[in-house]
Amino acid sequence: MGVSAASVLNRLLHSRTTHKPKSLPTNAQALANSVTDELNAGHLRKAVSVLFNSPVPFPFSLYARLFQVCAANKAIVEARKVESHLVSFSESPPIFLLNRAIETYGRCGCLADARELFDEMPHRDGGSWNAMITAYVQGGCAEKALGVFLDMNRLGVSASEITFASVLGSCAVVLAIFLCRQLHGLIVKCGLSGNVILESSLVDVYGKCQVMSDARRMFDEIKNPNAISWNVIVRRYLDMGQEREAVFMFFEMIRVNGKPLCFTVSNSLIACSRISAVKEGTQIHGLTIKTNFEEDEVVSSSLIYMYVKCGNLENARRIFDLPRSKNLINWTSIVSGYAMNGRTQEARELFNEMPERNVISWNAMLAGYTHFFQWEEALDFVFLMRKESKGIDHVTVGLILNLCAGLSDVELGKQVHGFIYRHGFYANLFVGNALLDMYGKCGSLRSARVWFYQMSHLRDRVSWNALLTSYARHGLSEEAMTIFWEMQAETTPSKFTFGTLLAACANIFALEPGRQIHGFMIRYGYEMDVVIRGALVDMYCKCRCLEYALKVFKEAASRDLVLWNSIILGCCHNRRGEDILELVELMEEEGVKPDHITFQGILLSCISSVRVELGRQYFDSMSAKYCIIPRLEHYECMIELYGRYGFMYELEDFIKTMPFEPTVQMLTRIFDACREHRHFKLGEWAADQLNKTNPSVPFHFEFLDKGRLECSGD
Known part of the structure; x- marks a missing residue:
């Protein structure tokens, strides 16, 4: 600023002294008592007015108060008047009062005033530097706070514990890890390494x-960590996504008889919710x-959130029903819990009671409807x-767009597009x-495509994936591959991108592009997780190209059921039934239990390799050994195998024991098998069943010349 606030106020002060109100007392002690009385009555402005219009010095204790x-x-105008009066009527104001003035300016958010006073001080002590650093920290100017500390250190001024704590907080804001390490060394050098506050601050910054x-x-170096120390380490683990360590440290604190803060308990419960550790969360609940x-x-609130995320809605509801638990946050959590667990009717009843x-709250209910494809209710x-x-x-708009996609209502989507422009949501990624x-x-x-180009200023990897997936979903696999090559000029593809591309290559039997994508992932060090390996196996x-598929399969560090099913069905596709039976044996050796898809592949392999008896054994083992109820496709496979x-x-015996009536497709296959193998009794029954289903196209058996049996469908 061109003219300092102090000089302007000094001039105003001196000009007012010649026109002193007659009602003011002239005795200095009486004036001080008057200021004190106004302060005691809570009249700060009147107290400062008495002070500002009095051309006499006051006790330093009164200025401090x-x-x-x-x-x-946060009375900045009054603070300026008090500072102006102090410097005007005291030849050498004590440093501690000027430090209080700097602190006051900082608390009021007037950092320029604080820095101006700091720079004009003829003498400073450690408190002055600390006051200026604290002002910058409170004002969100971490870099300036660090700059003041570096100047202080350069001039050889010793820092106090408070100074170090403030500077460490600034390091955390700007993520100045190298300066933090230097401060750590300085703290040890100054003999402050046993200070639990500074040590906790170091844990926080790291x-x-x-x-x-x-x-x-x-x-681990803190000899006697306090509640804040434990809270810091738990929170930092939580923020870093190391939820298991956060939960471990919480229970470690309990083991050593540490007393947690409510925030420590809350953070540990959030950690449990993220990893679905309902057992540990229940133990914390007991605590x-x-x-x-x-x-x-x-x-x-954290308990309700934890139980909701872990799917234990009964316990969440029990806490919600406690006295003083029904605030807006908890209402929203419990509604979201019911909605996202498919219990949308109960969620809606709770929502209506809010x-x-x-x-x-509205978004939570809408998300439940869209998540379970209840499009009419969502609309x-x-x-x-x-x-x-x-x-x-923006979350509401995104959910409404999901609704439009679920309804395949592009016209409604265009109306939402217009709403987005009118209300300024178009800049939200x-x-x-x-x-x-x-x-x-x-x-x-x-x-x-048009909107994609209009997004050019803000689009990201997700935008490219969305466009690429749209083309692949509609069978335009070649266009999807073109988008992939264009994408690399702007952003790096993700694993999701490769999964979509490999599926596109599989749809158009594009082996060479698929091999190029595989090589691209290896070349640039992408993680080959079980999902990507499954997509590669499916594509090959x-x-x-079964050899490549088997090679990818064998190189997998871990193989889940989906990957096993991919290779089994792939062998079916390539007519390698004998290989499937070997794979199933290996799968059982690794302790992976088959599911209905696995058995479909096994039965198809038995069909291709003429293993009728083995197919019957596997079909019977589904329910007897693996507790899997056979599905329609399994019955179709057995009919195909026998027929x-x-x-x-x-x-014939298999048809009699089926728990449901054969479908038209099954009856047609039975009819064709009887015609091929001249089995009159079952064929006539199949024809009769088909005629009941569709009498307009009759099926019947008849004897022709030379005693030959003929089956026909007219």
Whole structure:
């Protein structure tokens, strides 16, 4: 600023002294008492007015109290007047009072005033530097706070514990890990390594800088960690996505008789919810009951959230029904829990009972409808939301676009597109990607492409994947491959991208592009997880390159059931039935239990390799050994197996024991098998059943010349 606030106020002060109000007392002690009385009455402005219009110095203790009250009330005008009076009527104001003034300016958010006073101080002590650093920290100017500390250190001014704590907080804000390490060394050098506050601050900074190994090492060096220390290490593990370590440290704290804060309990419960550790979460719940934490609003909300995420809605509801638990956050959590677990009717009943709602509450209910494809209910709910609530955010818009995609209603989607432009949501990347996905799922690829180009200033990897998936979903696999090559000029593909591309290559039997994608992933070090390996196996099998598929399968570090099913069905596709039976034996040796898809592959292999008896054994073992109820496709396989190879009496017995009536497709196959193998009794029965189903096209058996039996369908 061109003219300092102090000089302007000094001039005003001196000009006012010649026109002093007659009602003011002239005795200095009486004036001080008057200021004190006004402060005691809570009249800060009147107290400062008496001070400002009095041309006499006041006791330093009174200035200190005035600065304190100004800071508490963030009264910047009064603070400036107090500082102006102090420097005007005191030849050499004590440093501690100027430090209080700097602190007051910082609390009021006037960092320029604080820095101006700091720079004009003829003498400073450690408190002055600390006050300026603290002001910058409180004002969100972490880099400037670090700059002041570096100047302080350069001038050889010793830092106090408070200074170090403030500077460490700034390091955490700007993620200055190298400066943090230097501060760590300086703290040890100054003999402050036993200070639990500084040590906890170091744990916090290392954690925020994502160096959890150093954070944990620092924590382990704390001789007597307090509640804040434990809370910091649990929270930092949680923020880093190391939920198991967060839960472990919480129970470690309990083991050493540490007393948790409510926030520590809350963080540990959130960690349990993310990893579905309902057992550990229940144990923490028991602890909250013993320590009376269950009634804390933060803890009860975290308990409900944990049980909801773990699918234990009964326990969540039990906590929700406790006195003082029914706040807006908990209402929304319990509604979301019921909605996202498919119990949308119960969720809606709870939603209707809510005394108040916000946009998150509406979104929670709408998300439940869209997640379980209840499109009509979701559409009615959107109309209700627009009628009763004015609040709508980007999540709401994204859910409505999902609804449009589910209904395949591109016209409604275009109306939402217009709403997005009118209300300024077009600059939101989440909304933009949802709009792109909607156009793709509705088959409006031209609109998708146009919007994709309009998103050029903000689109990301998700945008490219959405466009690429839209083309692949509609059978335009070659166009999807072209988009992939264009994508690389702007962003790096993800594993999801490769999964979509490999599926596209499998659809058009494009072996060479599929091999190029495989090589691209190896070349650039992409993780070959079980999902990608499954896509590779599927692509190579469909492209008649079973050797490559088997090689990818064998190189997998771990093989789940989906990967096993992919290779088994791939062998079926390539008519390698004998290989399937070997794979099934190996699968059982590795302890992977088959499912209905596995048995479909096994039965198909028995058909291709003429293993009728083995097929019957596997079919019987489904329910007897693996507790899998055979499905329609398994019965179709057995009918095909018996019918193709002429096991007509076995087929007849199999039909009699089926738990349902044969479908038209099954009856047709039985009829054809009887015609081929001249089995009159079963063939006549099949023809009779088919005629009941469709009498307009009769099926019948008749004897022709030379005693030959003929089966026909007219």
